[in-house]
Amino acid sequence: MKFSFLGSNKIFQKIFFVLLLLICVFTKVSPPIALLLGLVVANLSGHPFLPFNHIAIRYLLQLSVVGLGFGMNALHAISIGATSLVFTIISIVTTISFGYLIGKWLSIENKTSHLISCGTAICGGSAIAAIAPIIKSDEKQTSVALGVIFILNSIALFLFPAIGHWLNLSQQEFGLxxxxxxHDTSSVVGSANKYGQxxxxxxxxxxxxxxxxxxxxALFTTVIFKNKTSNIKIPYFIGFFILAMLLNTYVTQVALFAPKLVGIAKIGLTITLFLIGSGLNINVLRAVGIKPLLQGIALWFFIAFSALTAIIYFI
Structure with a gap:
């Protein structure tokens, strides 16, 4: 239940939102704290600009990720990508397959189940946004899948760094x-940023x-759901991320001011997590339903446990 004064007075609602947003920008709060402040907004006063929240999150996250590219070495990135390629393929295939089986077992509607599986297997909300038009899911099916992913992402931001330190994982092990x-890039980057460079x-x-x-x-989904008319949304911003890495690696002039760009990108990420939290009120939990949430939790446990086991013992 929202605090009656803040929740009913639009002016104070906006002031409260902007005040906490400024705290995230100027006080160097950690990503989990930024998310927590967003949750305070969502459940205490309400988000005064909620219709614009999804668009702001998408573009701010993309710009922040590109900015982080200015702090990375292209040769190192190629080495990391090559090492994780087979691991990535196996984890995606097994997660989507396991998600299908759980969805059938729990009698979850096919489209909702597939969206949750793809969001867990690949990149959270971005994957759901790309797959939803292909399977022609309705607003409720898409919202439920996004709700599951964002709820679990919020928990991961607090849980994963704690587990990583408890297990004494190396920087490389935790990053992988x-x-x-x-699930989502925002929580991945937020958790890893808290753990180390x-x-x-x-x-x-x-x-x-x-x-x-x-x-x-997406191509596989098109075949399974027999839809030949939908366009596939390609995450083009990844190309700009690669370009940023190349410039930082090979152009000396860019490398000189790259640390400032990375600093701005980290602030952008903090704001992104604040905005994600500010959109997660109690109504999101109610709308999700128990079965889709159970599917999401089961898939999350499966991929987290199997990935951790493989990293510790085989990589």
Whole structure:
């Protein structure tokens, strides 16, 4: 229940939102704290600009990820991508397959189940946004899938760094693990940034390489759902991320001011997580329903546990 004064007074509602947003921008709060402040807005006063929230998150996240590219070395990124390629393919195929089986077992509607599976397997909300038009899911089916992903993402931002430190995972191990086991790019980057710079570089590179698998999965989905008319949404911003890495690696002049761009990108990421939190009120939980949430949790546990086991014992 929202606090009556803030929730009913539009002016104070906006002031409260802007105040917490400014705290995220100017006080260098950590990504989990930014998400927590967003949750305070969502459940205490309400988001005064909610209709624009999804668009702001999408573009701000993309710009922030591109900015992080200015802090990475292209040769190192290629090495990381090559190392994780087979691991990525296996995890995507098994997660989508397992998701199909769980969906059937729980009697979840096919389109909702497939969206949750693809969001878990690839890159969260971006994958759902790309797959939804192909299977022609309705607003409720898409919203439920997004709700599951965003709820679990929020938990991951707090849970994964704690588990990583508890298990004494190296920067490399944690970066690879969170890139595979956390759904959305925002929470992957936020968790890795909290863990360390090397983890951040590995996690961002692997996650964005993983995001490219939207294309073959979308083509597969087109065949399965027998839809030949939908266009596939390609995450073009990944190309700008690669360009940023190349400029930072090979152009000396760019490398000189790259740290400032990375700093701005990290602030952008913090704001993104604040906005994600500010859109997650109690109504989102109610709208999701227990069965889709159980499917999401089961898939999340499956990919997190299997990925961690493989990283510790085989990589």
């Amino acid at each position: 693990w969170c890139a595979i086991a956390i 090397e983890a951040l570089e590995i996690a961002t590179t692997v996650k964005l390489a993983r995001a490219l698998w939207i294309i073959p999965v």
